[in-house]
Amino acid sequence: MDSAEQQAAWILRRVGFGATGADLDRAAAIGIDALLDELFDPDAAGVGPTPAPFAAVDLTAEPGDRQVISSMIAGWFGAMSSGDRPTQEWLAWYWHGHLVAALSAVKVPSLMAAHIELFRDGGTGPFADLLAAVTTDAAMLRYLDGATSTGASPNENYARELLELFAIGTDGFTEADVAAGSAALTGWTIDRANGESIFLARRHDDTPQRFLRVDGVHDVESVIAAVTSHPDCPTFVVGRMAVAVLGADHTVDVDAEAAVFRDDELHVGRLLRRLVEHGLDGASSPVVIAPVPWLAHAIRATEAELPQRTLGLSLRSLGQVPLYPPNVAGWPDPDLWLSTSATAARLAVSGTVAELASADGQAMVAATAGDLDALASSLGRPAGFSSSTATALEATNTSGRTLLALALATPDLVIA
Numbered sequence: 001m002d003s004a005e006q007q008a009a010w011i012l013r014r015v016g017f018g019a020t021g022a023d024l025d026r027a028a029a030i031g032i033d034a035l036l037d038e039l040f041d042p043d044a045a046g047v048g049p050t051p052a053p054f055a056a057v058d059l060t061a062e063p064g065d066r067q068v069i070s071s072m073i074a075g076w077f078g079a080m081s082s083g084d085r086p087t088q089e090w091l092a093w094y095w096h097g098h099l100v101a102a103l104s105a106v107k108v109p110s111l112m113a114a115h116i117e118l119f120r121d122g123g124t125g126p127f128a129d130l131l132a133a134v135t136t137d138a139a140m141l142r143y144l145d146g147a148t149s150t151g152a153s154p155n156e157n158y159a160r161e162l163l164e165l166f167a168i169g170t171d172g173f174t175e176a177d178v179a180a181g182s183a184a185l186t187g188w189t190i191d192r193a194n195g196e197s198i199f200l201a202r203r204h205d206d207t208p209q210r211f212l213r214v215d216g217v218h219d220v221e222s223v224i225a226a227v228t229s230h231p232d233c234p235t236f237v238v239g240r241m242a243v244a245v246l247g248a249d250h251t252v253d254v255d256a257e258a259a260v261f262r263d264d265e266l267h268v269g270r271l272l273r274r275l276v277e278h279g280l281d282g283a284s285s286p287v288v289i290a291p292v293p294w295l296a297h298a299i300r301a302t303e304a305e306l307p308q309r310t311l312g313l314s315l316r317s318l319g320q321v322p323l324y325p326p327n328v329a330g331w332p333d334p335d336l337w338l339s340t341s342a343t344a345a346r347l348a349v350s351g352t353v354a355e356l357a358s359a360d361g362q363a364m365v366a367a368t369a370g371d372l373d374a375l376a377s378s379l380g381r382p383a384g385f386s387s388s389t390a391t392a393l394e395a396t397n398t399s400g401r402t403l404l405a406l407a408l409a410t411p412d413l414v415i416a
Contacts, residue, residue, distance in 0.1 A: 004028045005382035007280055008035055012380065013289065013416040014245050015039070015276055016086030018297025019380035021362045032280075039087040040124075040273045050083035054117070059110035068109050073315065073322050074308045076116060081296040091272065092119035093292065094244060096322070097330035099134045099166055101143035103323040108142070110195055112323055115139035124269035127237060128228040131167060135220050138190050138197040144328070147189045151205030154182040161328050162227065172232035173212060180209035184223050228266060234258040238271065245275045247285030252278045286415050288334035291318035291342075295349065298408050301379050303358035310356075314349045318342070337414065347409040354405035367404035375407055385412050 008027030012019040016039070019027075027035050038045040053075035061068040080089050096119060103112045115137055122130050134140050140158070141147040149155035159181035163173045187204025188197055204219075211217035214226040227233060235258040242252050252275065261271050278284070289297075295314065299306065306314065315321045319342060325331060336342060357364045366374035372393060376384045385393065389410045396406060407413070 003382065004032055005377075007032050009380045009382055010279065010284075010416070011035065011039070011276055012086060013297070014279060014284070014287065015090050015272060017080050017090065017293050018300060020301045021378040021380075024377065024380065024382050036273060036276070039085075040269055042085045042088060047084055050079045050085050050089065052117070053079040053120075054113040057109070057113070059113055061109060063107040063109070065109070069103065069323070070308055070312050072103075072109060072113060074311055076322050077292070077296065077311060077315075079120075080292070081299045087272070088120065088124060090293070091123040091268070092116065093322075094241070095119040095123050095130070097325060098240065099130070099140075100325045100328050100330050101137075101139045102325050102327075106139045106142045108139075108195060111139040111142065111190075116323070124272075125267065127233075127266035127268055128224055130268070131162075131228065132220060132224045134166075135162070135185065135224065136188050136197045136199075138195060141188055141190055141197055146185065149182065149186050149188075150203045151183065151186045154179070154186050154205065156182045158182075159185060159223075162223075165329060167227050167236060168230055168232045169236045172230060172236075176210075177212055180211040180217065181223055183207065184209050184211060184217050184219060188220075234262040234266060237261065237266070237268075241271065242275055244287075245272070246279050246283060247287040249285035250278075251283045251285075288337050289414050289416055290331060290334060290337055291315070291320040291346070292322060294318075294337075294346070294414060295353075297380065297413070298350065298353045302353055302356075302363045302404065302408070303361035304353045304356040305358075306352070306356055310352065314352060317345045318349055319345065343409070346414070347405070350405040350408035353408060354401040357401065357404060363404060364401070367407070368400050370399040370403065375403070376412075379407060379413060381412060385410070 004027050005024040008024055009019045012023060038047055054072055057071045057075055058068055080093065083089050096116065101115050106112050118133055118137055122133055144158040144161060145155040146158045156178050160178045162181065163177065164170055183205045187199050187201060189200060189203060191198040206218050208216045208218050211223065212226045212230050217223055217226055235254060238258045238261050239254050242250055242254060246252060257274065260274070264270055292315070295318065320331065362378035363375060366378050372390055373384050384390065389412045393403065393406060398406065
């Protein structure tokens with residue numbers, strides 16, 4: 001990655017929603033350090049906030065209202081594809097697949113919207129603060145049955161997933177820890193009057209517990225303190241994020257980076273920037289771009305405008321819909337997006353995007369001229385398409401919207 005354009009393209013594909021030709025030109029003008037400052041500290045860099053994605057949605061609607069759900073999905077997707085804080089939005093998307101709740105179980109639109117806003121507002125700060133907020137978040141209380149967990153009958157779902165999937169991993173705790181954590185977390189439920197989470201002492205078991213080898217644990221604060229001080233926590237968080245950003249075959253020393261993360265108060269934003277800097281130094285390996293960020297990039301780069309219904313149908317055909325992770329483990333293995341069926345769906349959606357692309361946009365102008373180098377640059381590949389992709393596109397002897405659709409569906413746009 002020699003040029004500023006190539007570095008910017010890599011950064012925006014790994015911790016954003018892809019680059020356009022204009023993004024690459026701007027990166028070359030301001031430099032990579034300034035770009036990183038904008039991405040990781042947008043307030044200090046003077047980058048305005050992305051409009052709230054659910055502001056125009058009637059969140060008071062009844063559960064299951066299809067129009068409201070469609071509007072919520074479109075609102076957040078719009079923030080991903082057109083917002084000025086792509087890394088902040090990418091991190092919210094990342095946490096959505098890690099600290100999982102799904103509207104299919106949460107049911108109530110306002111609770112799910114607040115859950116996503118929690119990630120958008122607090123996803124870049126200390127991991128302990130984020131974890132504490134998620135633990136008492138109303139959507140999470142519904143999703144993993146915390147709202148019905150009482151001192152007399154504690155539910156173990158959340159405590160188990162907190163340890164196994166959210167913060168420590170499979171080997172750092174015992175069944176006794178699950179039971180102790182479950183008891184300490186009782187008492188939280190959802191206020192029927194306003195839908196917000198509320199603590200009721202009468203539903204809580206305040207008995208001091210021995211949890212993760214820490215005595216006296218009895219509430220959310222002490223549970224989160226024990227979890228985030230566990231030696232496996234920083235390693236687990238760093239390991240998961242490193243794979244997401246740098247690929248499964250990255251060469252970062254996770255243990256060393258975990259030590260830095262621990263000493264830096266588990267600050268997520270600074271961890272993410274360090275991982276990106278490792279990648280710029282050559283520590284990364286290929287990653288498969290999942291359908292949502294792939295489509296967000298395709299729309300951003302082509303300036304296509306998809307009607308809300310078309311967007312929803314496209315996301316469903318691609319197999320990944322915001323607000324609907326399939327289970328508490330999050331999205332499936334990235335290799336699924338390279339299957340034959342996923343490839344066919346992506347090609348069909350590429351055709352839809354190309355048909356709706358702006359005729360005056362860089363991508364469409366380049367595709368109409370049959371200029372593969374200009375087309376690649378407009379799609380965030382300043383070094384051009386790979387030789388195999390370029391050969392295949394040339395062999396089609398097409399131009400215009402057909403060429404654009406084929407280019408969007410190529411492996412060059414799916415594997416970063």
